[in-house]
Amino acid sequence: MGKPYNNTKATLALAKASFRSIMRSPSAVVFTLAFPLIFILVFGFIGSGEIKVKLAVAPGSDLQNPVIQALEHNAMVSLVKDKDTADIRNGLEKGNIDALINVKKNDAGTPAYLANVEYTSASIDKGSILKSVLSNLLSTLNAKDVKPTVAELYESTVQGRVYRRIDFILPGQLGFSLLSTGVFGTAFVFFSLRQNLVIKRFFATPVKRSSIVFGECLARIGFALLGAIFIIVIGHFFFHFTLIHGVITVLNMLLLSIIGLIVFMGFGFVVSGIAKSESTIPPISNIITLPQFLLSGTFFSIEVFPSWLQPISRALPLTYLNDAMRKVAFEGAGLWDVKHQILIMVIWGIGIYAVAVKTFKWE
Amino acid sequence: MSTKNAIISVKNLVKKYDDFTAVQGISFEVYENEIFGLLGPNGAGKTTTLEIIETLREKTSGEILVDGYSVEKDANKIKRIIGVQLQAAGYYPNLNLVELMELFSGLYGVDIKPMEMLEKVNLQDKAKAKYKALSGGQKQRFSIATTLINAPKIIFLDEPTTGLDPQARRNLWDLIVSIRNNGTTVVITTHYMDEAEQLCDRVAFVERGEIIALDTPDNLIDKLVSSGFERKKEVKKANLEDVFINLTGKEWREDN
Numbered sequence: 001m002g003k004p005y006n007n008t009k010a011t012l013a014l015a016k017a018s019f020r021s022i023m024r025s026p027s028a029v030v031f032t033l034a035f036p037l038i039f040i041l042v043f044g045f046i047g048s049g050e051i052k053v054k055l056a057v058a059p060g061s062d063l064q065n066p067v068i069q070a071l072e073h074n075a076m077v078s079l080v081k082d083k084d085t086a087d088i089r090n091g092l093e094k095g096n097i098d099a100l101i102n103v104k105k106n107d108a109g110t111p112a113y114l115a116n117v118e119y120t121s122a123s124i125d126k127g128s129i130l131k132s133v134l135s136n137l138l139s140t141l142n143a144k145d146v147k148p149t150v151a152e153l154y155e156s157t158v159q160g161r162v163y164r165r166i167d168f169i170l171p172g173q174l175g176f177s178l179l180s181t182g183v184f185g186t187a188f189v190f191f192s193l194r195q196n197l198v199i200k201r202f203f204a205t206p207v208k209r210s211s212i213v214f215g216e217c218l219a220r221i222g223f224a225l226l227g228a229i230f231i232i233v234i235g236h237f238f239f240h241f242t243l244i245h246g247v248i249t250v251l252n253m254l255l256l257s258i259i260g261l262i263v264f265m266g267f268g269f270v271v272s273g274i275a276k277s278e279s280t281i282p283p284i285s286n287i288i289t290l291p292q293f294l295l296s297g298t299f300f301s302i303e304v305f306p307s308w309l310q311p312i313s314r315a316l317p318l319t320y321l322n323d324a325m326r327k328v329a330f331e332g333a334g335l336w337d338v339k340h341q342i343l344i345m346v347i348w349g350i351g352i353y354a355v356a357v358k359t360f361k362w363e
Numbered sequence: 364m365s366t367k368n369a370i371i372s373v374k375n376l377v378k379k380y381d382d383f384t385a386v387q388g389i390s391f392e393v394y395e396n397e398i399f400g401l402l403g404p405n406g407a408g409k410t411t412t413l414e415i416i417e418t419l420r421e422k423t424s425g426e427i428l429v430d431g432y433s434v435e436k437d438a439n440k441i442k443r444i445i446g447v448q449l450q451a452a453g454y455y456p457n458l459n460l461v462e463l464m465e466l467f468s469g470l471y472g473v474d475i476k477p478m479e480m481l482e483k484v485n486l487q488d489k490a491k492a493k494y495k496a497l498s499g500g501q502k503q504r505f506s507i508a509t510t511l512i513n514a515p516k517i518i519f520l521d522e523p524t525t526g527l528d529p530q531a532r533r534n535l536w537d538l539i540v541s542i543r544n545n546g547t548t549v550v551i552t553t554h555y556m557d558e559a560e561q562l563c564d565r566v567a568f569v570e571r572g573e574i575i576a577l578d579t580p581d582n583l584i585d586k587l588v589s590s591g592f593e594r595k596k597e598v599k600k601a602n603l604e605d606v607f608i609n610l611t612g613k614e615w616r617e618d619n
Binding site for chain 1: 417439442443445447451452453455456457458463465466467468470471509513
């Protein structure tokens with residue numbers, strides 16, 4: 001017998017074994033790293049999403065006039081000049097072209113030019129942008145050399161941080177990565193360890209049950225954090241993902257990741273307990289992950305959802321993880337500033353582990 | 364085998380499941396440093412009995428002492444002095460044999476050199492292989508290696524030779540005998556009577572949850588013969604398995 005039994009040593013041995021096993025498991029690597037990275041690459045290259053109005057110039061329209069020239073220099077408008085009438089009609093109907101302009105010299109004298117603009121119902125949004133661009137532009141042109149009689153407008157823009165698409169997408173993808181690692185990984189591992197009698201063999205050693213659970217969780221957290229760092233580093237250096245306070249921000253994000261992952265692993269424990277066979281794990285896991293993937297603001301803000309859907313979104317734990325991540329990364333919030341989000345995740349955690357304790361099976 | 368100290372003592376062991384009784388009042392002792400065989404048909408209660416002694420299952424009633432420790436009070440102390448090979452147990456996925464050995468040394472809380480353990484069962488060449496990639500005989504040898512990690516006083520082997528070819532089986536017998544010769548008590552279950560006859564110092568026959576005979580193989584055979592039993596066919600000096608071994612050779616094979 002000799003020395004007393006060392007629970008920490010057993011836990012660490014398990015964590016090490018589990019970590020090695022995860023690193024060699026293709027599905028874990030694909031779900032945690034490859035999927036989120038692909039989404040980040042796709043959205044990273046889509047760019048910052050500047051709005052451009054495609055304005056066709058009617059064949060035969062006068063080009064040497066101040067209206068067209070001002071439009072040429074407007075960053076929001078791109079002029080399409082080389083299309084014939086049929087192409088333009090077609091484009092307008094499909095919404096490929098947002099509007100048509102035709103400028104003519106006024107034979108009557110004043111005003112010097114007449115501008116005819118035709119919008120399309122296929123592109124109402126951009127039509128109204130063009131409307132305000134044009135009215136702004138024309139009033140400037142018309143007011144040239146004339147002192148305003150009522151008020152003169154001075155406009156300026158505060159130089160703010162550039163909010164890029166990546167600043168929205170990356171935290172969402174990070175959340176998704178943690179969700180799938182937590183749910184799928186945990187469910188599969190505990191189910192297969194139980195099914196293949198690996199756990200039974202463990203029970204023939206002096207190891208405690210808590211060491212088995214804790215060792216597994218430790219390995220998964222370690223793996224997920226490596227994944228998170230990888231995603232953040234790629235996002236920051238290749239796509240200018242904003243990290244307001246640099247390393248501090250990253251550490252805060254990692255702490256949030258741990259909280260989120262622990263909650264998500266709770267779902268995994270429940271799934272491993274209720275799954276009857278290996279093939280029922282993916283559908284059950286998808287029931288948990290897919291709604292959160294779609295409704296928790298992974299790709300777009302939950303504010304764009306219809307009002308009846310928003311309460312559902314606001315009930316999901318991933319919504320709060322994503323929200324907290326974005327606040328921390330882009331707004332530079334500390335963990336105390338997102339205590340509300342953390343609190344809701346903790347409540348989810350308590351609830352799900354209460355269920356997990358009831359449903360989890362060792363044999 | 365000459366000393367008669369009981370290292371395991373089982374008294375009136377009963378195990379009831381919801382609707383049937385798997386073990387009904389079994390009593391026996393296993394002596395220190397012997398190879399003890401539990402024999403009997405499938406479902407007779409061998410594995411249940413073994414798993415209760417191994418502290419993996421709760422008993423319904425009865426008293427079991429393993430090296431002086433009681434299974435209900437000192438389960439963890441018992442686990443530290445026994446080695447267990449389960450029927451059809453799996454091992455942690457995606458790990459090679461050395462890594463599995465490291466895992467088990469952590470679980471038992473002992474420091475071992477994985478390669479030395481693998482050498483004991485002649486698997487040093489397979490150190491970097493995954494458990495799943497091993498042949499049947501290699502899997503069983505690896506399982507036995509994991510039972511030796513904590514230098515146990517007793518090891519339990521549940522049908523270690525089921526499904527193996529004659530060479531692999533003989534290999535395993537040699538291994539089991541050498542483990543016993545190093546001072547370890549071995550408790551084994553098997554369906555093969557020739558194996559029990561060759562290997563075991565004493566055997567117990569279990570049938571429907573009860574022990575119906577317990578003695579040395581020799582005494583059991585003598586008793587039967589003295590009762591007037593005779594084999595229908597005249598016994599030859601060799602059997603077909605001897606022919607097989609003679610033709611195919613007894614040495615280790617790469618894939619067994």
